[in-house]
Amino acid sequence: MFAARHNASGRDDVASREAASNQGVAMRKASVALLARALAGAVPLPRSAVLLAGAALVSGSVLLAGPAHAQDMEFSLDEAEQQPQQEGSAEGADMSFEEGETQPTQESGSGDVIGDLATTETAAEQTETREAPTEQQEAREEIFAVQQVYALRINRVEITPTASFSLNDPFVQHTGVGVGLNYWWTNVLALGVNFIWYEGLENESDIGYFVRRATRLAVPVNSYQFGAHLAFTYVPIYGKFAMFNEFIFQYDIYVLGGVGLMNTRPIPVIDPEVRSFNFDIRVAFNVGIGLRVFVTRWLAIVAELRDYMYLEQLENLEVALGAERTNPDTWTQNSPAFINNVTAHLGLTIFLPFDFEYRLPR
Amino acid sequence: MLTQKNRRLLGVLAALALGTAITTLSGAASAQDVQITGPLAGQPAVRHMRQYRVNRFFITPSVGYTLQDEFSRALFFGGSLGFHFTDWLGIGAWGGGAPIDIDTDLTSQIASNGQVSPQNRLSLPSADGFPDQVGRIRWGASLHVLFIPLRGKLSLFQAGFVDTDLYILAGVGLFGVDERSDVSREQYRAACVDQPQPPGSSAPDCLATQSRTSRILPAPMLGVGLSMYFNEFIGLQIEWRAFPFSWRASGFDESGEDANGAPGSGFPDEQIDGADARTTFNQMLNVGIVIYLPTEVQITD
Numbered sequence: 136m137f138a139a140r141h142n143a144s145g146r147d148d149v150a151s152r153e154a155a156s157n158q159g160v161a162m163r164k165a166s167v168a169l170l171a172r173a174l175a176g177a178v179p180l181p182r183s184a185v186l187l188a189g190a191a192l193v194s195g196s197v198l199l200a201g202p203a204h205a206q207d208m209e210f211s212l213d214e215a216e217q218q219p220q221q222e223g224s225a226e227g228a229d230m231s232f233e234e235g236e237t238q239p240t241q242e243s244g245s246g247d248v249i250g251d252l253a254t255t256e257t258a259a260e261q262t263e264t265r266e267a268p269t270e271q272q273e274a275r276e277e278i279f280a281v282q283q284v285y286a287l288r289i290n291r292v293e294i295t296p297t298a299s300f301s302l303n304d305p306f307v308q309h310t311g312v313g314v315g316l317n318y319w320w321t322n323v324l325a326l327g328v329n330f331i332w333y334e335g336l337e338n339e340s341d342i343g344y345f346v347r348r349a350t351r352l353a354v355p356v357n358s359y360q361f362g363a364h365l366a367f368t369y370v371p372i373y374g375k376f377a378m379f380n381e382f383i384f385q386y387d388i389y390v391l392g393g394v395g396l397m398n399t400r401p402i403p404v405i406d407p408e409v410r411s412f413n414f415d416i417r418v419a420f421n422v423g424i425g426l427r428v429f430v431t432r433w434l435a436i437v438a439e440l441r442d443y444m445y446l447e448q449l450e451n452l453e454v455a456l457g458a459e460r461t462n463p464d465t466w467t468q469n470s471p472a473f474i475n476n477v478t479a480h481l482g483l484t485i486f487l488p489f490d491f492e493y494r495l496p497r
Numbered sequence: 498m499l500t501q502k503n504r505r506l507l508g509v510l511a512a513l514a515l516g517t518a519i520t521t522l523s524g525a526a527s528a529q530d531v532q533i534t535g536p537l538a539g540q541p542a543v544r545h546m547r548q549y550r551v552n553r554f555f556i557t558p559s560v561g562y563t564l565q566d567e568f569s570r571a572l573f574f575g576g577s578l579g580f581h582f583t584d585w586l587g588i589g590a591w592g593g594g595a596p597i598d599i600d601t602d603l604t605s606q607i608a609s610n611g612q613v614s615p616q617n618r619l620s621l622p623s624a625d626g627f628p629d630q631v632g633r634i635r636w637g638a639s640l641h642v643l644f645i646p647l648r649g650k651l652s653l654f655q656a657g658f659v660d661t662d663l664y665i666l667a668g669v670g671l672f673g674v675d676e677r678s679d680v681s682r683e684q685y686r687a688a689c690v691d692q693p694q695p696p697g698s699s700a701p702d703c704l705a706t707q708s709r710t711s712r713i714l715p716a717p718m719l720g721v722g723l724s725m726y727f728n729e730f731i732g733l734q735i736e737w738r739a740f741p742f743s744w745r746a747s748g749f750d751e752s753g754e755d756a757n758g759a760p761g762s763g764f765p766d767e768q769i770d771g772a773d774a775r776t777t778f779n780q781m782l783n784v785g786i787v788i789y790l791p792t793e794v795q796i797t798d
Contacts, residue, residue: 305567305603341775342567342747346603349620349749350627351612354603376649376661377543379585386649 285375285385286432287491288319295437297482299331302440306343306356307402309476310336313362315484323370328395333359339402353404355449355468359476360414362443364395364421385429392422397443397476401450401467410450410466419445425480433489439480446471541797543648547660548795549726550581550645557734559785561593563634567777568604568746571595571634576785585645589666591718592638600628613697618689619680619767620749622699622707630707630748632676634779637740639718641668651725660726670718670740677748678710680769706769707748716742716779724787729794736783743776751775 294316301309310333317327337358347353373387397419403410423441430436448467455465561573575593582588600608604627611624621627647663689703722736750765751773766772 302565305565345747345749345751346607349617349747349751350607350624351614351617352607352610354606372651374650376647376663377546378647 286429286435286486287322288325288370288486289322291319291491292487293317293319293325293327293484294487295329295482295484297329297437297439297480299478299480301476301478303475303477304356306340306354307358308338308340309333309359309478310338311359311362311478312336313480317368325368327366327368329362329364329366331362333361343404347404353452355452356402356404357399357447357449357474358402360398360400362395362397362419364393364419364443366391366393366395366421366423387427389425389427390423391425391441392420394418394420395443397445399445399447401448403450403466405450405452406454406460406466409454409460410463412450412466415448417445417447419443427484432491433486435484435486437480437482437484441478441480443476443478445474445476447474544798546648546797547726547729548584548797549660549662549724549729549732549789550587551584551795552581553789553791554578554580555589555787555789557785557787559593559734559736559783561738561781561783564780564782565778566601568601568631569628569633570599570601571781572597572599573637573781573783575637579643581643584648587643587645588641589643590638590640591670592636594636595634598633600631604628604631613699615690615694618694618699618703619685619706619765619769620751622689622703626704626707627748629709630677632674632744632746632748634672634674635711636673637670638672639668639670639740641666641670641718641720662724664722664724666718666720666722666736666738668718670716672714672716672740672742673711674714674744675709675711676745677769678706678708680706682766682768685767685769712744714742714744716740722783730789730792732787732789734783734785734787736785737780738783739778739780741776741778743774745769745774746777747775749773 294314296314297312299309299311299313301307311331313329313331315327315329317325319325339356343354343356368389368391370387370389372389373385375383375385377383395418397417398414399417400412400414403412421441421443423439425437425439425441427435427437449472451466451468454460455462459465556576556578558576559573561575563571563573573593573595575591577589577591579587579589607621607627608625611621611627613621613624622630643664643666645662645664649661651659651661685706687702688706689699692700692702694700694703718738718740720736720738722734724732724734726732748769750767750769752766
């Protein structure tokens with residue numbers, strides 16, 4: 136007989152209050168029954184479990200007096216009262232603790248209730264081979280109101296291979312492949328770099344050609360070779376969602392910003408017979424927002440939207456006459472243009488080391 | 498620079514590598530998959546979940562804005578309505594008009610700097626009048642199925658919590674577009690070639706070839722959206738939709754037909770017709786307020 140409270144939304148209604156009230160009564164009765172059995176020696180619980188049951192009794196009484204909140208999980212009194220009969224059968228209990236038995240420690244690398252329960256499966260299977268206990272046993276299970284963060288980031292390194300696509304340039308599709316490296320010095324703050332390679336992957340669309348042919352108007356376009364950027368990442372939002380009400384996934388949403396370099400050059404379209412351009416370094420600022428969905432505690436899928444802003448040197452729309460035509464100084468416009476290269480990144484992120492330890496057991 | 502073929506090959510290889518990485522690195526079992534014994538075994542993953550959609554109608558007034566347009570953006574005003582049979586499946590209809598459109602910078606550049614010559618007079622009878630030949634979306638409507646695979650909560654700075662869901666829609670749509678009218682070879686020659694043309698401009702008869710016509714185009718409709726609920730029956734929806742179709746977005750003489758009548762070659766064919774249409778991947782962003790009826794929400798056990 137258990138109860139868990141999880142103030143998930145901060146909103147409640149009459150139905151949930153009633154449910155919470157019933158749950159509180161069930162919790163108190165369960166705690167009293169369990170504590171009484173333990174004190175009478177009928178249930179071989181460790182001392183810590185007795186103390187926890189007492190604490191649960193006090194907590195249940197206190198919580199009954201206060202306003203109830205919505206719960207994510209609850210177990211009814213009927214379920215709990217049927218439990219001893221089931222556990223007394225030859226099948227044995229799924230979970231039981233005997234004298235001297237302790238729960239798995241946090242150093243085992245688990246980290247949440249679900250994970251801990253899964254690890255007890257082996258122990259439960261082992262107990263099935265024993266003879267059925269002569270004494271009636273009750274399962275005891277601790278469910279904490281606030282669970283630990285699913286995957287800690289602090290002091291871990293994050294490697295993020297991605298593919299990227301430009302979103303706001305109808306003339307050139309700046310496709311790239313890249314890798315990012317972040318070091319998390321807190322759970323929500325990281326400093327990192329990313330590198331993107333574009334050359335050979337970009338694709339000039341047909342619209343530029345059609346416009347040139349139909350209007351005799353050339354639109355200056357540029358190509359990128361690579362970009363390298365430094366950025367701070369901050370995680371203001373994290374949570375979890377359910378897929379088909381069955382599978383729970385953890386996610387976080389992050390924002391980032393920083394500065395870096397872009398190696399770019401104009402694509403000669405005005406006077407391509409004469410002009411050619413070399414790549415040149417531009418200073419670029421970047422801001423972005425991203426979503427990280429954890430598949431395991433060290434692997435996540437990441438989608439990111441980032442705006443790389445820089446001053447671009449565009450090809451001169453006018454062709455100088457005479458010998459000046461071959462003068463490279465006349466090939467580019469006098470003043471640079473401010474470019475927003477809005478890019479979508481899609482990829483994986485891998486946290487190293489794979490394992491981590493929680494600072495506190497719960 | 499890589500050839501087009503090599504680029505495609507590289508793209509396919511990159512996609513395969515990504516897929517392989519995902520399948521191999523993720524392992525067989527997800528840590529989030531509830532695989533437990535004991536009293537929690539068999540229990541639902543979520544209890545007391547508010548089912549915002551099941552057996553409820555919805556109406557969503559919305560505004561939308563097309564994205565990635567080459568020549569003109571459309572601002573939509575409209576809305577959607579529908580019904581959900583379950584919390585994860587429903588049907589809906591969307592419709593909207595686009596009374597306001599905004600020319601892109603490229604259209605403005607062509608209008609101010611485009612050059613008219615005897616060689617391109619059909620594609621651009623008048624630079625100033627280029628906005629008159631640009632294709633514009635006037636209205637749109639769709640019937641679609643809604644699929645809601647993800648439910649969850651969103652916390653902002655650990656201060657505000659809202660229930661959210663992510664939905665996917667797929668269906669068919671109809672779009673009303675205004676675009677440049679057909680111009681036959683004979684019309685073009687009579688209006689633009691046989692008439693005396695001042696240098697750098699077109700005669701009034703040639704300008705008449707920039708006239709417009711309306712068409713209704715079918716298109717597949719795909720989308721994905723996020724709902725955030727303020728209370729049990731009102732929420733905010735942000736939605737992206739894609740509806741590719743073939744149309745004359747530029748009004749240029751872009752393509753012709755070969756000797757067998759197949760499109761894609763023979764430029765210039767000196768006529769504006771269906772061969773000049775190009776398929777564009779049209780996209781839009783919709784923001785709306787969703788209202789569910791009845792107002793009471795169902796809550797699971």
